[in-house]
Amino acid sequence: MSINLMALLAVAAAVFVGINIGGSSTGVAFGPSVGSKLISKTGAAGLMAVFALIGGWTVGRNVIATMGGKIVPSSEFTMMASVIILFFIGLSLLISNLSGVPASTSMTAVGAIAGLGVATGTINWSVMGRIMSWWLVAPAVAFLAGGMIGRYLYTRLNNYFKINHSEGDLLEFSLSTRPVQLGENTGMKEFVSSSLVVIIACYMAFSAGASNVANAIAPLVAGPSSTVSMNAGILLAVGAMSIGGFTIARKTLDTVGEGLTDMPLLAALIVSTVSASIITVLSAMGIPASLAISATMCITGLGWGRASRTVRVKDALQGEKPNMSAAALKVEDQGKKIGEESEEDIPDNNLFNPHIIHHVITFWILTPVISAASSYTLFRILQFTGVM
Numbered sequence: 001m002s003i004n005l006m007a008l009l010a011v012a013a014a015v016f017v018g019i020n021i022g023g024s025s026t027g028v029a030f031g032p033s034v035g036s037k038l039i040s041k042t043g044a045a046g047l048m049a050v051f052a053l054i055g056g057w058t059v060g061r062n063v064i065a066t067m068g069g070k071i072v073p074s075s076e077f078t079m080m081a082s083v084i085i086l087f088f089i090g091l092s093l094l095i096s097n098l099s100g101v102p103a104s105t106s107m108t109a110v111g112a113i114a115g116l117g118v119a120t121g122t123i124n125w126s127v128m129g130r131i132m133s134w135w136l137v138a139p140a141v142a143f144l145a146g147g148m149i150g151r152y153l154y155t156r157l158n159n160y161f162k163i164n165h166s167e168g169d170l171l172e173f174s175l176s177t178r179p180v181q182l183g184e185n186t187g188m189k190e191f192v193s194s195s196l197v198v199i200i201a202c203y204m205a206f207s208a209g210a211s212n213v214a215n216a217i218a219p220l221v222a223g224p225s226s227t228v229s230m231n232a233g234i235l236l237a238v239g240a241m242s243i244g245g246f247t248i249a250r251k252t253l254d255t256v257g258e259g260l261t262d263m264p265l266l267a268a269l270i271v272s273t274v275s276a277s278i279i280t281v282l283s284a285m286g287i288p289a290s291l292a293i294s295a296t297m298c299i300t301g302l303g304w305g306r307a308s309r310t311v312r313v314k315d316a317l318q319g320e321k322p323n324m325s326a327a328a329l330k331v332e333d334q335g336k337k338i339g340e341e342s343e344e345d346i347p348d349n350n351l352f353n354p355h356i357i358h359h360v361i362t363f364w365i366l367t368p369v370i371s372a373a374s375s376y377t378l379f380r381i382l383q384f385t386g387v388m
Helices: 003-035 041-057 060-070 079-099 105-120 125-152 154-161 188-222 230-246 249-261 265-284 291-310 313-317 326-330 354-384
Strands: 171-173 180-182
Touching: 003 041, 003 079, 003 188, 003 230, 003 249, 003 265, 003 291, 041 060, 041 188, 041 230, 041 249, 060 105, 060 125, 060 188, 060 230, 060 265, 079 105, 079 188, 079 354, 105 125, 105 188, 105 354, 125 154, 125 265, 125 291, 154 265, 154 291, 188 230, 188 265, 188 291, 230 249, 265 291, 291 354
Parallel strands: none
Antiparallel strands: 171 180
């Protein structure tokens, strides 16, 4: 196979990965905004493209450097190796779509690169240990943050930021001395809360770009005869993500937007802020990590924290346990202090099912393991046959 054809396959694989990342990330980031009728699907895709580019162009370079030369030396990323790694990333996306479970693209990509490193004896176990340590710490931090917010702040935040949508446009534009002003029925609280929804969505898009750009183009940028430069690779990845945002994300936006009937808007915003912050910090450190896992653990912690308000700390130390129901997130503040609410105040209608969470986490663990094992096996076979 000629070098030019191999390079074309590598670029095509990177574009395929980027399109799928853009489709899923746009829905996760802007689902609350679109579901709340604050912006259109086209507007969401446009904002996703802008802020994913900012995230990838700035913080994302650190993740590209880690995945493209610190786990294994960049000299190992031959054109064939790059195509194989991108193939495994694309395969993980296909498996997750078929199973209905959002696989961690970052973890799967690291697994494929680790398989190459083990097969060639060039893996940096120190870097891998650091990455895997943060894979354990980040979900724990997300759960604890969600738990603390759910127990001590959620009811207060719900009172302040609850959005009661008025009729008419949020803003009105004219050619008068005040070209932009609040809509006729829009109050300042509604405007601030609605603006916050969009701002947090843009922050989520930034973190998605920072974390996921490397998954699409790190092997292409890192190789001894790199297919594309760093800057061109980032533009290629974000361009592909934008295509996904304007096309396949429309269905994802519908799904997430309709899901707001199950998860209150405030809860979605808290989850977005916490998970995006965790991933942005890790990306700045050069650690590829899963935004989806952090978000799921934050949801779990938030629901547990809100439900735990039925039990005081001293009672919990004596063995009393709260009823584990994330439906607590839907309960309005009744002015009761911690320990005064009863389980009857919280309907038994879970937003999450422990069995489903177990299923999801199992897939998130299995996909990078399968990716690493498959990658290792294939690279060893290629070495044995003399292809590599």
